[in-house]
Amino acid sequence: MKIFFFMLLAALVLGCSDSKHETAELKISYTLEEGRTCQTYLADHFLVTIYDSEQRKIREKKIMCDAQEQGMSLIIDKDSYYVSVVLLSKDNMWQSYGAAKTEVSGDTEINVGMAAYQGGMIFKWEPSDCGKYNLSLMALDMLSEGEPVSAVIWGEDVKMENFQIPCSAGQLEVINISPDPTYTATFRGYRKSVKNESRVIYEIPEFVSGHGQNKKVNINDYRVVLVSDMKVSWEFDSKSIDSCETAGITRVKAELVSDEGYTVSDEHDCDNKFSDFYLYEITHHSYTLYVYGITDKDETLFESSLEVGEIEPGSVGKNILENKIFLKEK
Numbered sequence: 001m002k003i004f005f006f007m008l009l010a011a012l013v014l015g016c017s018d019s020k021h022e023t024a025e026l027k028i029s030y031t032l033e034e035g036r037t038c039q040t041y042l043a044d045h046f047l048v049t050i051y052d053s054e055q056r057k058i059r060e061k062k063i064m065c066d067a068q069e070q071g072m073s074l075i076i077d078k079d080s081y082y083v084s085v086v087l088l089s090k091d092n093m094w095q096s097y098g099a100a101k102t103e104v105s106g107d108t109e110i111n112v113g114m115a116a117y118q119g120g121m122i123f124k125w126e127p128s129d130c131g132k133y134n135l136s137l138m139a140l141d142m143l144s145e146g147e148p149v150s151a152v153i154w155g156e157d158v159k160m161e162n163f164q165i166p167c168s169a170g171q172l173e174v175i176n177i178s179p180d181p182t183y184t185a186t187f188r189g190y191r192k193s194v195k196n197e198s199r200v201i202y203e204i205p206e207f208v209s210g211h212g213q214n215k216k217v218n219i220n221d222y223r224v225v226l227v228s229d230m231k232v233s234w235e236f237d238s239k240s241i242d243s244c245e246t247a248g249i250t251r252v253k254a255e256l257v258s259d260e261g262y263t264v265s266d267e268h269d270c271d272n273k274f275s276d277f278y279l280y281e282i283t284h285h286s287y288t289l290y291v292y293g294i295t296d297k298d299e300t301l302f303e304s305s306l307e308v309g310e311i312e313p314g315s316v317g318k319n320i321l322e323n324k325i326f327l328k329e330k
Contacts, residue, residue, distance in 0.1 A: 021077040024104050026050075029071035030085045030112040032096055038065035041095040043087045048072055053080040078104050084175075085112045094120075094213055097175065119210040121174040123185065125202070125219045130167040132317045133200050133225065134280070135189040139164050140172070142185045149183065162194065177209045187219055197281035199227050199316070228315035230256065230323060232266075232277040234291055237304070237326040244270035249293040249301055252277075252327070256308065258285035282321075286310045291325045302327045 028048060038044075046063045048071075061072050080103050087096035098114035129135060142149045142160040149160045151174075165172060167189060184207075189200035202219040209215060232254050241247045253267040254277035262285055266277040270293070277291075286309055293302030304327050315321045 023075050024078055025073055025107045026076055026081065026102070026104050027071065027073040027107075027109040028083055028085075028112065029109070030098060030114055032087070032114050033116065036096075038087065041087060042089060043095045044090040045088055046070075047086045047088055049084045049086075050074070050076075051082045051084075052077075076104060078106075080104070083110060083112055085114060086117075087114065099175065117212060118177065119212050120177055120214045121183075121207075121209050122214050122216045123172045123174070123187070123204075123219055124216065125167075125170060125187070127168060127170040129189070129200070129220065129223075133189060134191050134229070134316060135167040135199060136192060137164050137190050137194075138167050138169075139188045139190065139194055139198075140185065142174075142183060144181045144183050164194065173214070174209065180208070182206045182208055185219075191280055197227055197283060199281060200225055225314045225316060226283070227280070227313055228282045228311050228321055229317075230279040230282060230289075230311075230315075230321040232279065232289065232291070233274070233322070233324045234277070234327055235274050235324075236302075237328040241329075243272050245272075247293055247302060247329075248295060250296045251294040253292045253294060254279065255290045255292075256282060256287045257290065258283075258287050260285060282311050284311065284313055289323060289325060291327055293327055301330060303330050304328045 028050075030046065030048075043065055045065055048061045048063060049057060050059045052058050058076070059074055063070065063072065080101065082099065082101050084099045085097070086094055089095060094117040096114045097117040098112040100110055100112045102108055102110045125138075140160055140163045142163075151158055151160050185204040187202040188198035189202075190196055190198055201224050202222045203224070204217060204219060204222055207215075207217070234252070234254075236242070236247060244250065247270075249270050251267060252270050253265065255263055255265045256279050257263050262283065264279045264282050266279055268275060268277075289306040289308050291304050292300050294300055304325050306323060306325050308323065311321065
């Protein structure tokens with residue numbers, strides 16, 4: 001099984017904190033392959049990047065090849081860190097690469113061993129997709145010759161099979177992989193967890209990595225929306241019933257049931273605000289909508305239905321489907 005290095009970049013916005021953190025000094029140095037120098041690669045500078053345990057890029061420093069000190073030091077919070085070092089030419093072509101993970105519990109020194117850079121992939125998606133399509137996480141399957149690709153992520157060897165990353169990351173780098181084999185990659189976007197229906201799929205057909213460089217792939221070019229969502233508003237059918245107490249119910253429930261028995265539902269307390277229902281991950285079927293008024297003893301006193309018909313995928317976000325139903329006493 002081929003082993004690759006992956007690097008996840010997340011743009012996370014954190015609130016300010018008044019808490020004080022213990023700090024320590026981290027010294028970073030790097031070593032090219034034996035006998036090789038910047039001149040060997042006709043390179044110009046190193047780029048050192050440090051990420052913390054929450055995947056935030058906290059520091060990036062450009063160090064010229066002719067700099068007196070080959071490395072850097074910084075005072076940082078005690079934490080786990082991931083360090084990458086890239087040797088670049090004047091036109092920013094990758095020449096050599098290395099990465100390491102370190103635990104900073106006190107003053108720490110780390111040397112990153114580097115090797116000639118073979119190539120890589122940068123998968124990118126629009127961060128706006130997270131809100132537009134109501135996605136919280138992405139799950140990746142990446143295959144080579146029909147087998148899941150193995151990757152070293154934060155020092156651990158994992159298979160890229162249902163590998164989950166936050167949608168907010170917006171980017172996944174596949175680092176220093178062989179340019180020879182072919183790969184396929186499938187990203188699936190989920191609202192809460194992979195236990196739900198996937199809402200969006202991005203299927204990248206067979207490809208090869210960048211030969212000595214990073215090939216950039218905008219996965220939005222392959223996006224297909226798989227589901228629709230529905231907002232259901234409701235009120236009582238009779239004007240004489242103006243509250244949950246008058247109706248004698250404590251809960252209301254909406255169910256969207258397909259001809260094949262596939263069901264999507266939402267339920268909440270009856271609060272006299274006639275709060276809307278939201279039905280998510282509606283797949284392509286023909287549906288009937290049911291709304292129930294239920295007592296604290298689980299008796300159904302009110303029930304109404306509405307033939308919705310066939311629902312095609314794609315109605316999400318601002319294009320969400322909307323229906324209103326009047327709840328009738330049984």
